Amino acid sequence: MGIFSGYSGLRVIAEGLTGNKGWKPVWRDPAPKDSYDAIIIGGGGHGLATAFYLAKNHGMTNIAVLEKGYLGSGNIGRNTTIVRANYFLPGNSEFYSHSLKLWEGLEAELNYNVMHSQRGIINLFHSDGQRDAAARRGNAMVNQGDDAVLLDRPRLRRMLPYLDFDNARFPVMGGLYHARGGTARHDAVAWGYARGADMRGVDLIQNCEVTGIDIHAGRVTGVQTTRGPIRAGKVGMVTAGRSGQTAAMAGMRLPVESHVLQAFVTEGLKPAIDHVVTFGMGHFYISQSDKGGLVFGGDIDMYASYAQRGNLPAVEHVMEAGMALMPMIGRARVLRSWGGIMDMTPDGSPIIDKTPIEGLFVDCGWNYGGFKAVPASGWCMAHLMATGESHEVARRFRLNRFETGHLLDEEGTGSQHNLH
Amino acid sequence: MRITCPHCGERDRREFYYSGAEDYLHRPGEGAEPAAWDAYLHLRDNPAGVTRDLWHHSLGCGAWLVVTRNTVTHAVLGVETVEKEQDQ
Numbered sequence: 001m002g003i004f005s006g007y008s009g010l011r012v013i014a015e016g017l018t019g020n021k022g023w024k025p026v027w028r029d030p031a032p033k034d035s036y037d038a039i040i041i042g043g044g045g046h047g048l049a050t051a052f053y054l055a056k057n058h059g060m061t062n063i064a065v066l067e068k069g070y071l072g073s074g075n076i077g078r079n080t081t082i083v084r085a086n087y088f089l090p091g092n093s094e095f096y097s098h099s100l101k102l103w104e105g106l107e108a109e110l111n112y113n114v115m116h117s118q119r120g121i122i123n124l125f126h127s128d129g130q131r132d133a134a135a136r137r138g139n140a141m142v143n144q145g146d147d148a149v150l151l152d153r154p155r156l157r158r159m160l161p162y163l164d165f166d167n168a169r170f171p172v173m174g175g176l177y178h179a180r181g182g183t184a185r186h187d188a189v190a191w192g193y194a195r196g197a198d199m200r201g202v203d204l205i206q207n208c209e210v211t212g213i214d215i216h217a218g219r220v221t222g223v224q225t226t227r228g229p230i231r232a233g234k235v236g237m238v239t240a241g242r243s244g245q246t247a248a249m250a251g252m253r254l255p256v257e258s259h260v261l262q263a264f265v266t267e268g269l270k271p272a273i274d275h276v277v278t279f280g281m282g283h284f285y286i287s288q289s290d291k292g293g294l295v296f297g298g299d300i301d302m303y304a305s306y307a308q309r310g311n312l313p314a315v316e317h318v319m320e321a322g323m324a325l326m327p328m329i330g331r332a333r334v335l336r337s338w339g340g341i342m343d344m345t346p347d348g349s350p351i352i353d354k355t356p357i358e359g360l361f362v363d364c365g366w367n368y369g370g371f372k373a374v375p376a377s378g379w380c381m382a383h384l385m386a387t388g389e390s391h392e393v394a395r396r397f398r399l400n401r402f403e404t405g406h407l408l409d410e411e412g413t414g415s416q417h418n419l420h
Numbered sequence: 421m422r423i424t425c426p427h428c429g430e431r432d433r434r435e436f437y438y439s440g441a442e443d444y445l446h447r448p449g450e451g452a453e454p455a456a457w458d459a460y461l462h463l464r465d466n467p468a469g470v471t472r473d474l475w476h477h478s479l480g481c482g483a484w485l486v487v488t489r490n491t492v493t494h495a496v497l498g499v500e501t502v503e504k505e506q507d508q
Contacts, residue, residue: 244466255462257441258491303421303438306468306491311421313434346462403458417440417464 006111026191027071027198032205035231036064038385039223040238041210041246043067045076045186046363046370047238048193048204049378050385052110055200057379058386063202064232066225068209072190075240078308078340079371080263080295082276082287084121084181085146088137091396091408092349093144098393099376100146100180106375112192114184115290121181121276122151122160124325126170130281134176141178149177160277162328170281170324181276183287189374213249213360220250220359236361236385241306241341243364250357254364255346255402257417259300260339261368262310264318266332268292273326282321286329294332296322300342300368302418310339342368348420349408352380353390353399361385362399367420424499427481435479441465442472442486445502468492474502 015022038054040047043065054060067073085100087093107114125134131150138148156175157165165172198204205227212224213235222231239246241258269292278285286296298318301310315337323330345351345365350373352363363381366373380394390397396408402415413419421433441464448456465471468491475485486505488498 242468244464245468248465253459253463253465255458255464257464257466258468304441304466304471304473304491305494307494311433311494313432400458402462403454416461418438 007113026195027204030203030205032064032066032208032225032227032230033203035222036062036203037232038063038234038236039230039232040065040236041223042074042238042240043071043194043204043206044074044238044240045072045190045193045374046240046366046377046381047236048072048190048197049374050236050238050363050381051197051202051204052193052200053378053382054386055197055202057382060386061201064230065197065202065204066208066210066223066230067204067206070206071194071204072187075340075342075370076190076374077187078263078338079186080285080287080297081183081186081371082121082181082285083116083184083372084178084276085144085372086121086123086137086141086148086176086178086181087410088140089408089410092410093140094393095376095380095397096372097144097146098379099373102375102379103184103372104180106189106192110192110196112188112195114188114192116182116184117290118180118182119275119287120177120179121278122156122175122177123278123280124163124172124175126173126281131173134174138176147178147180149179151175151177159275162272162326164325164327167324170279183276183289186371193378210246210249215250215357215360218358220357234359234361234385236363236381238363238381240364240366240370241343243343243362247362250355250360252355252357254351254362256343256365257304258306259303259342259344260305260307260310261297261300261342262314262318262337262339263295263297264315264334264337265289266294266329267335269294269332272328279321279325282324284318284321284325286322286326293335294329300344301339305339306341308339308341310337342366344417344420346402346415346417346420347407347409348411350377350397351399352377352384352394352397354384354388355399421494421496423475423485423487423496425477425480425483425485426499426501426504427483428477431477431480435477436485437476437478439474439476442474444474445486445506470497
């Protein structure tokens with residue numbers, strides 16, 4: 001990739017000196033062909049990453065991504081951008097560890113600035129029991145090969161002096177510090193993967209809604225779309241909050257209920273919050289974007305929804321939790337709030353698996369944690385679609401684990417739809 | 421969102437606890453196959469549009485309710501007690 005085809009500082013200077021006439025559209029806008037080797041339904045983060053790794057790792061370039069709107073128009077553009085590998089359970093731990101390693105090489109891999117910022121994540125604790133749980137989780141993270149440091153109160157106070165340490169209900173006793181965690185520029189992740197896939201020959205087809213999945217004798221043979229039928233022997237459903245509707249076209253019901261999760265951003269402020277801080281007891285987490293806005297959120301609204309906007313009780317709850325934890329943000333004005341549709345599974349963990357229909361694969365159930373998973377989800381879904389076998393780090397993300405009892409209940413709250 | 425409880429009238433969403441899709445009303449009988457329990461506990465139609473789900477008026481009269489709602493608009497289309505639903 002030379003100075004004049006890829007992205008680099010030199011290219012920016014060269015283009016600046018020559019009137020910026022050399023910039024070209026970042027991907028093609030092809031019409032769908034009659035047939036592909038594989039089709040991915042859904043042009044969000046996970047779908048685009050799947051396409052990229054199918055092309056790059058497995059040499060499958062006669063493939064298409066079908067997106068009903070524009071690329072990256074779903075949750076990849078609506079999340080709070082947190083990247084971390086602080087999971088506890090075998091099955092989750094190795095997967096998110098793999099994902100974080102991919103994040104760390106992503107900008108070089110894609111030649112695209114995704115603004116990955118490893119500013120560190122601190123999960124606060126407020127009781128002896130929570131400290132024990134944090135220590136145990138930290139040990140699991142270290143055993144996985146990732147990083148974790150248990151911060152006592154004096155050390156935490158030096159790092160986050162602005163917390164209300166002596167809160168009457170939830171006094172802050174310390175935190176679990178995951179230094180390699182952080183944030184990234186969410187849209188850029190979609191654009192970077194889209195560009196990388198397009199450069200390798202993948203057709204990214206926008207405004208192309210899948211309206212039917214063709215199945216003959218238990219095998220998938222293609223899809224019906226608003227731009228005509230397309231044949232393919234392999235089809236991957238990567239449609240996040242809309243997974244239920246996609247699977248219904250194949251006559252399947254999924255262990256997924258879609259819920260709305262809200263997020264908020266304030267006016268731009270000078271740098272104040274240097275890390276990602278989570279306040280689990282209050283359902284609140286926060287970081288500060290590079291533009292200066294405080295980006296924060298809490299729990300889902302707790303009822304099935306496709307509205308992409310939430311209700312006021314959740315807004316009030318998040319604001320209260322924020323004020324309880326860090327009263328200094330009380331004067332900041334909220335600029336925007338929005339909702340994204342989360343594909344919630346009963347145990348809170350995702351699914352990357354074959355379906356009972358041959359050639360039809362599913363990648364869904366990301367709950368409210370899909371963003372950090374984008375690289376490894378794409379990596380593992382591509383491996384599954386290319387080889388027919390689950391990738392080693394995603395082998396427990398089975399579609400039938402609820403029936404067999406092999407749950408991945410990271411929160412330890414049980415396997416029921418309204419508990420995560 | 422406000423839900424009209426058949427006993428208490430129109431009340432704030434915060435008075436209600438959401439339990440999940442009405443599938444929970446159709447508990448399999450003794451000796452049912454694992455697949456039937458899986459469908460009951462986990463598999464969902466998850467419609468984008470009209471759905472029926474269970475709510476508990478936990479900060480009100482304590483009734484269990486079947487609420488017919490639109491998941492895209494959040495409009496509440498009808499509310500009935502579980503008791504009455506099961507009598508029909």
